[in-house]
Amino acid sequence: MFEFIGYKRLKVKENGVCILSEQGTCRIHAVKPETCRAGPFTFDVRGDIIEIFLKFESICPLVTLLKKNPRAYQLQYDLAVKSITHLVNNLTQEEIDAICRIDEPETKKVGEVPRWIS
Numbered sequence: 001m002f003e004f005i006g007y008k009r010l011k012v013k014e015n016g017v018c019i020l021s022e023q024g025t026c027r028i029h030a031v032k033p034e035t036c037r038a039g040p041f042t043f044d045v046r047g048d049i050i051e052i053f054l055k056f057e058s059i060c061p062l063v064t065l066l067k068k069n070p071r072a073y074q075l076q077y078d079l080a081v082k083s084i085t086h087l088v089n090n091l092t093q094e095e096i097d098a099i100c101r102i103d104e105p106e107t108k109k110v111g112e113v114p115r116w117i118s
Contacts, residue, residue, distance in 0.1 A: 006098020017059070040066065041080035042107055043088070044100050048115045050088055052081060053107035081113050088115060 001019065003011050011019045020027045040060035044051045057063045066073040088096060 006095065006101070038080040038083045038087075039076045041077065041084065041110075042104055043084045045088055045096050045115065050081075050084060050113050050115050051109055052077070052084065052111040052113065053104065054110045055104075056106040056108070059106050077111070081111075085113065085115070 001011060003009060013019055013021075018026070040055045040063045042053045042055060044053070055063060062076075066076055091099075
């Protein structure tokens with residue numbers, strides 16, 4: 001169920017979707033890995049800046065709903081920033097480097113935040 005590729009993560013299907021996803025929903029919703037807590041957002045770290053990216057609808061069906069509801073989008077974005085910042089500040093540099101080497105072409109940059117926010 002898990003794999004180590006410089007950091008520990010859930011395995012993904014051949015199409016890049018989480019192995020726990022069935023018909024667009026999570027089979028174990030009550031247990032969310034850090035990546036799921038960030039919702040359809042992901043990140044890269046550039047020095048003291050965390051770049052925030054939104055996944056395309058083809059990767060996460062939640063994006064379509066968020067684009068239709070700006071308030072929900074902002075709430076999810078704020079939660080993602082909090083979750084991602086916590087994650088980044090609790091990983092080793094080697095783990096961050098491994099995560100940032102992952103190519104995620106099906107994303108669009110939507111923001112930047114300082115790495116060391118409280």
